[in-house]
Amino acid sequence: MQDALFDLPDLPPEHAVIARFQLGGDDLGEPDQWSMVFEAERSMGAAVKAAGLGEVDGNEFGGGEVVIFAYGPDADALYRVMEPGLRALPFRPAHVVLRYGEPADDVARKRIEL
Numbered sequence: 001m002q003d004a005l006f007d008l009p010d011l012p013p014e015h016a017v018i019a020r021f022q023l024g025g026d027d028l029g030e031p032d033q034w035s036m037v038f039e040a041e042r043s044m045g046a047a048v049k050a051a052g053l054g055e056v057d058g059n060e061f062g063g064g065e066v067v068i069f070a071y072g073p074d075a076d077a078l079y080r081v082m083e084p085g086l087r088a089l090p091f092r093p094a095h096v097v098l099r100y101g102e103p104a105d106d107v108a109r110k111r112i113e114l
Helices: 031-051 075-088
Strands: 015-022 055-062 065-072 094-099 109-113
Touching (some): 015 075, 031 065, 031 075, 075 094
Antiparallel strands (some): 015 065, 015 094, 055 065, 094 109
């Protein structure tokens, strides 16, 4: 019996929504800020999942800021679902980068100030 090779459809490139918020306090922010970020992340994650648009993949605290990451096949649609939750977070300055494809220097990006 020979091994068969199958032509699998190409998966669409993974887009990203990357939101950055400046925090107060020390390098990692304050515990009440963490709570607000975690709650917003849970809410946005549920909305993104319900819409079938991808996933909110987590956060990263450090350097006096928090970054929230989300991935899916359509950065614009993903951002539309996440926008209310992102704008509700009070930390400023803040911005979102929509990345239209896999991470690379030449991939299209759009920056949105919050």
